[in-house]
Amino acid sequence: MIVRNLQDANKSQRRIVSDNWESTRLLLKNDNMGFSFHITTIYAGTETPIHYQNHLESVYCISGEGEVETCDDGKVYPIKPGTIYILDKHDKHLLRAKSDIQFACVFNPALNGKETHDADGVYPLEAEEVTA
Template sequence: MIVRKLSEANQSSRRVVSPDGNWESTRLLLKEDQMGFSFHITTIYQGADFQMHYQNHLESVYCVSGKGEVETLADGEKFPIEPGTLYILDKHDKHVLRAFEEMTMACVFNPPLNGKEVHNAEGAYELDAEAIEE
């Protein structure tokens, strides 16, 4: 059994802050845990407005708190995000995420992340990123 506390993980190398200043993510479950997916609690800072395109991963995102929207770039459709909303990027959707308020999100990635990933120029995470060191 694996047991981790968010409060402790936030004080460790499991907390990753984006270089662009849009988000921070605490990676509670990673590839090394051998569960087949990773699980993160991510904070999207108020005013963030950025494009992502997870070409190497599928992601589901559940909004715990805050408000914003996600826009799919293929068709320009916008979906409001508020507590209780789940959105699933099941087709490697190119999208824009906007935070009208600070948002706390619970995120699941398949395949699992290694730990130190931040978005590349395409808005994706690389498959061969470094693992965290504990």
């Protein structure tokens, strides 16, 4: 059994901070579950271009408000607590936060832990592992 605490993980290598967001990776590839699980905060007033070409992601809103826009068709979907959006087709999208938004995110395949978005909003398929 694996047991972790978010507050403890926030004080470890599992917390990754970027300009627009921070993400605490509670479950990673080296846990051998086949997916990773993260608690991610998108900062208020930001727009983040994302295109997970190497991963599928499910995103559940815990708190905050914003919107996600799919780049291929320009559709805009509001995000508020209780909303889930699922990137089942490697959808290129823009994530906009009206307030700080906290998400629970699941990635398949699992992340190694130190991934950040490249210039195109992509996470690499393989990245440096978090060891703690």
